Every structure is written in C-alpha cells, then in structure tokens.
Amino acid sequence: DFTLNLTQAFCVPTDNCDLHFKVSRDRYSGYPLTIEGFAYLWAGARASYGVKSGRVCFEMKINEEISVKHLPSSEPDPHVVRVGWSLDSCSTQLGEEAFSYGCGGTGKKSSSCKFEDYGEKFGENDVIGCFVDFESSEEVEMSFSKNGKWLGVAFSVAKEQLAGRALFPHVLVKNCAIEFNFGQKDEAYFPPLEQYTFIQNVKLEERNRGTVGPTCKSDCEILMMVGLPASGKTTWAMKHAKENPEKKYNILGTNAIMEKMKVMGLRRQRNYAGRWDILIQQATQCLNRLIQIAARKKRNYILDQTNVYGSAQRRKMRPFEGFQRKAIVICPTDEDLKERTLKQTSEEGKDVPDHAVLEMKANFVLPEVGDFLDEVIFIELEHEEADKLVKQYNEEGRKAGPPPDKRYDNRQGGFRGRGGYQRFDNRSGSRGSYQNRGGGGGFRGGKKKKKKKSIYAYLFLSFM
Template sequence: CFCLILYNHKHFDLMHTNKYNCDLHFKVSRDRCSGFPLTTEGFAYLWSGARATYGVNKGRVCYELKVMEYIPVKHLPGSEPDPHVVRVGWSLDSCSTQLGEEAFSYGYGGTGKKSTCCKFEDYREKFGESDVIGCYVDFDSHEQVEMAFSKNGKWLDVAFRVSKEELAGRALYPHVLVKNCSVEFNFGQRAEPFFPLQDGYTLIGAANIENRVRGTVGPSNKSDCEILMMVGLPACGKTTWATKHAEMNPEKKYNILGTNAIMEKMKVMGLRRQRNYSGRWDILIQRATQCLNQMIQIASRKRRNYILDQTNVYGSAQRRKMRPFEGFQRKAIVVCPTDEDFKERTFKQTHEEGKDVPDHAVLEMKANFVLPKVGDFLDEVTFVELQREEANELIKRYNEEGRKAGPPPEKRFDYGLHRRESSFQRYDNHRGSRGGPGGSYRGGELNLLGCQLIQKSVISVFRGKLLLSAFVRL
C-alpha cells in the first residue's frame, strides 16, 4: 500500500493511505513520502491514484506535491495525448482513485484544467516536472468549503466551492492521480515546506490528530479478505452485478479486476479510449490484457477484497485463477440468465454499447462451460439468476450447441487471441499466458506448436472484429 510518514512539531505520527485507497499499480518508495506508477508495457496508458489515510472536515489545512520526474515511456506511440501528467486535490474516502471524475472528487491537472464529476474546465497554469503544487482546503472562512491551489508558491485562487450541507460533515482526503510521473509529498515531514505557505493554513501533518478523520481500515489477515470470481458468458450481466455489489458494500472497498476496469483507468480527459483513440485498437486491448494479468498477480499478495470480472467459464481457468488466492475467502458468483435474456443482453451490448464478441468465441465458451462447485479452491458458490438446477440444464444445452458448431478438435488451433480478456471481449485465458498446445499471440507474434511451415498469416481489424487468415502446412 501507499504509505506517508507525517510529523508534527512535537512528535512524529506515522500515517499511511488505507490499503483499499491506492491502485495496485502504484509503487511506494522506501522513504514512504514518494511514489511512482508502473509504466512497463500497457501500464504506461493507465492512471494510478493514491489517497492519504486521514482527511479533515474542519480548519484550514494544506499539503504540497512535487512532480519529481517524467518516467521515460518510449514504447508509447507518438499520438498518445499527455503521456506525462499529474492530477492533485481532495476527495471523499468513498470515492474511486480516479480523481476529479465523480462527485466529491476535486482535482487540478497538469494540463491546466480542474475537474469534478468528470467535467473538465480551464483553471490556471499548466504544471509538470519539478513543479510544486500547494493544495489548500478551507472549512472555516465561508458558508461553503473552498479548495484552492498554488504553483511554486504562486497563489492560483479558489478552484472549487462546495456547500457544507452537501458534504454533511464528511472529511476530504489528500488525493493524487498520476500517469508516468514520480511524485513526492510534503504533509509536514520536511523541516521546511518547498515554498512558503499561505497565511492561516497548517500542513495536515502538523494538525492535531483529534482534528483528522481516519479513513476505512483494511483487513489485517488474508482470512478476512474476499475474492469473488464472476462466472458467465460475455454480456450475461457480470460487470453490472459486480459494479452494483461494490457500490452496495462500500466498506469492503472491492477492487474490480477486469479489462473494463483497466479501460476506465485509460481514460483521456474523462472519456473512454474507444471514443478518442487513434491507434490500433487490437494492440491496446492486448496491452490491457497484459496489465490485467499482472494486476491479478499483484492482488494475490495484498490484503484487499476483489471481484474478478472475467468470464471464467473454463474449469481449468477457475482453478488456476483461484489458486494464488489461497487463504482468502474464495467465492464464485455465477450469472446465468435465461437464454432469452442472454440473447437480449447480447443484442444490447452489440448494438447499443458498441461491444462485440465474435460468435465463434462465444460458441467455444459454450462448449467448454463448466459450473463451479464448492471444493478445494472454492468456499462458496452463489447463483444470482437461474439457480444451479436450471442453470445446469441450460449449460448442458450450451455445451452441445458449442460442440456441434465448432470444428473437429484435430482441426482447431488455439491462437490464444479469443481467450484473452478485453473491454469488448472478456474471454478466459484458460491455458495461461503461453496458450495451449495450439499456440499463443504475444507481442504480435503467432507461434503454432507442431507446425513446420507457416506460409502466410494476416491479422486485420474491421469494426472491432478480429479476422485471422492463416495457411499452414503441417
């Protein structure tokens, strides 16, 4: 987790962000006062956020943030907008780490814009490497709570005003969101601030502990943590259920692990990538999948609560993905609507949301769909629509439908493409990162085991569909 050491004038008070309140891909430096995001491969597209453990709901307090370094990301395409940027400000403990993109989340970005509720407006000057931003909040001077900023000691005036009635006594917490930048915080641990502070304000680390509000405390043992594994076909309603469940249980701070969640962290000015992305979409999807696989590995080592939002219909995938979470409360959530509802949801996803899953991929998942059972890697299985008996009968029909539609096993090649998760195509990577006996697609390379000669291979993308043409002589 992201940790900060804060001192006051008489003694030091160890303070750190809640284990639920920073992104998995944010790394903390040893001094616990600075940090940086992962930037390898697809992580360079992602925002990474962290929030302090304590917030305030009274007084006039502040903190400083210094943009230390732009981390090199030469692997990003030249068309990538704002590859290095920081957003800093305040938010409620209950907000997501995407600062400035929801209510009660207030950020000032290096682009010179301020944002809340995902509304971006011109504010003041741009800022970047080596700049120091002062973040001020005033609960005492007016009927409204005011948030203002400074740049390198220069006062930039009030950016946000929110009524005390709306806040209802809730505390605002220091919050930072970064993309490919390392940052250093001053909450009071430095002998002197980076720049002189505005009169009447106190660094949050120097404020009395009685005037701070502790954020949500995370579990101390793995046995108190949950991993909920969603199970179901694409478009069946898994993401909808996961999102609602997380919202209904805010105290658990669920981390949703899925490519939909990854793509949310790839937004540009609050917009999802498919609306403003000029590069090759299939490559971006591959990068998102790589990020997700690595995040799952990181997640298994941290005491948090998770929802694994993938299809997970293959029995081998269910076992493999739950194994690293031994010691957690491992539960499967099966979303199996009636066939009529499933077809209706698929139509809506394709025609209204622009998400499209190739028919051959769905048929293969139907052919291999296995309902999970309580056993050595699952403590509990919950059916949220059709219950086990009805779901079992429908899955048997799907198994038969998929097997009849698919090619004979001896002619089927596993190209490793359609079993990877994406924001459009949430498939099981059920044979791991190396694919299976067929082969795998990694970094643009197509490897087919047992093939002596590949005469021609063409990959093209048209309207979100991946068309693969390969002529292979065995």
C-alpha cells in the same frame, strides 16, 4: 524495517491506491508501473486521513517524468498529474465523479468529469500546493498554488452537500513519480498561505481515518465472476462494490482497465487514433499482471471475466489461497442473455464473435465448492436450473463444430489450429518483474516479429 506508526501517520497507505501504483517505504512518495500498456493507465492514491474543519494544506512535487518511449508519438499528454481532494468513498480516478476535486497538469480542473480551464500547466520538478478552507463561509473552498504562486479558488462546495464528510488528499498520475509533503518535512518547499497549517499538524482526534483494509488473508475476499459475455457480470460487480463501500473492492477486468485509460475523462474509444487491437492486447496484458500482483496484496477483489472453463477457475483461484474464495455465477435465462447481448453490442460496441461464444458454451463448467472454492453463489437462475441450461449450452457448442479460423492460444506459437477444436486458455505469457523505473527497456517486444492477430482474438481474451 518500516517503523512508522501507520495508525497515526499521515501518509499514503499501500491499501488505498491502485494496484499499479508503487508506494515507497516511507509512505510519502510513489510511482506507477509504466511497462507495456500500463503507460496508458492513470494510477491513483489517497492519503490515510482526511479533515472536515480548519484551514489545511499539503504539497505535492513531481519528482520525475518516467520515460515511456514505447508509447506512440500521437499519445496526448503521456506525462500528467492531477492532485486535490476527495471523499474516502470515491474511486481513485480523481476528478471524475462527484465529491472528487482535481487540479491537473494540463491547466484544467475537474470534478464529476467536468473539465474547465484553471491555473497553469505544470510538470517535472513543479510543486503544487493544495489548500482547503472549511472556515471562511457556508462553502468549503479549495485552491491551489504552483511553486508558491497562488492560482485562486478552484472549487466552492456547499457544506450541506458535504454533509460533514471529510476530504482526503488525493493524487492521480500518468507516468510520473511524485512525492507528498503533508508537513513531515523540516522545511516546506514553499511557505503555505497565511492562516493555513499543514495537514500533518492537525491533531489526531480532529482527523478522520480512511477505511482500513483487511489485516490478514483470511479476512480478504476474492469473488470470481462466472458467466458468458453480456450476462451481467460487470453490472453485478459494480453494484456489489457500490453497496459494500467498506470492503473497498478492487474490480479486476478489462472494463476496469479501460476506465483507467481515459483521456480528459473520455473513454479512449472516443479519441484514440492508434490500432485498437493492439490496445486491447495491452489492456489484457495489464490485467494478467494485476492479477499476479493482487494475490500478494491483502485486499478484497472481484475478478470480472467470464471464467467459464474449469481449468481457468482453478488456475485463477489457486494464487489466492488463504483468501475467502467465492464464485458468483451469473446465469440468466437464454432469452435474457440474447436481449442483453444485443443491448451491449448497440450501446458499448462489444461484439464477441459467435464462434468464440459457442466455444465458451461448449466448455462451460459450473464451479463447485472444493479445494479452491469456499462458496458458490448463484445469481438469477438457481443451481438446478442453471445446470440444465449449461448442459444445453454444452451440447449447442459441441454441435457447432470447430471455429472457422484458427484459435489464438496466447502461448508460444501464436495461433494454433490442428483441425480440432482448440480451446482458448488465456494462460498468461506476462511473467517476471512488474516494476519499472523508467527507460524504454520495460517495453517488451519489437525485436521478434510477431504474427498479426485479429481484434476478435483480443476481444475474446478480454472476456476470459
């Protein structure tokens, strides 16, 4: 069994990384999932402790560029690592927000999603040294080295801006296996800069512990969003997570997946040359798999999907037995919903087909406290008013009749249409092992000829 004292060890804890980042047993190395759509995703991890004084450093080695032959040849930078420092309150997307500082293998540095040329490109077998100096001046300076060669100061941050907050070692990878040396190794890969000490050697009382996750399932929360497309679920989820940083909520939804598919800080919609419907399908497969992984991890989650079907509510909450299971119902007035739908379509390009929304309305069921839910919280309209509106939606949807095309059911057989109103159920077809150490073998599909699926079917799936 793993015996390292995690209350004192400088390591990568399993609760301060993305769900698709696999931390090794020694807690000093890890790799991301790379099967299917995961190969498009960045995966981040942050160390257990941070520092706010002294001159300290650590090393990061890229052990392997994992084979991802299933990616299209047009994919830019399929193997890349970004390493550096961030506050404990920052997201895992290193370099894409304030107080998050990354040095990337593309020869760029980034903070607040601003990318600038810096240093040199790096890849498999390269070792990057990461240095932070709190002592030299009124500014905190961060610099990097490649295989022992110093690359110069990358970031200078006023101490008053940091306001006494600690900086934590942080890595963000795409299809690469990495390893840290915080100073636990007998010998460094390369000697550190003069006057710098490895961060593992900083006294325990001079370190800052990162937020510690729940220790048992009964302390974990799963908040299941319930509401029609564009009702405001994602807005509420992000606001709630930001207002409760100590909870370290993991938001599970296709919006969150797409955020991890960025290229040079830009959403993939801005610079993607491949088929968008296939990418949506892969993002949804990733989400289904992440929900399976999440149920086995002691963390706090927000499930950001529509979840309007009673059967979907039960199916998704059952794996989280032992958690505090709560439903958050977002039910605005019909006028507000129409206004938000127009706004979302114009700003984000999301346009869920009318027949898909009508089907959801026809089958909308308000959740109730019971065997799979401990609490139901209503946002905007209260229970009684929401119940009246949902009954109107049920009637509106049923009167509309069956959709104009066959429904895609995500079960064996693809599109299903038997003359009736076939409900879209989003049963996950992605089961089995979720780990992959490389090779193209993790990619499923290719041998069986699959039916062509409309982008609307996948957009519909992404909202379920």
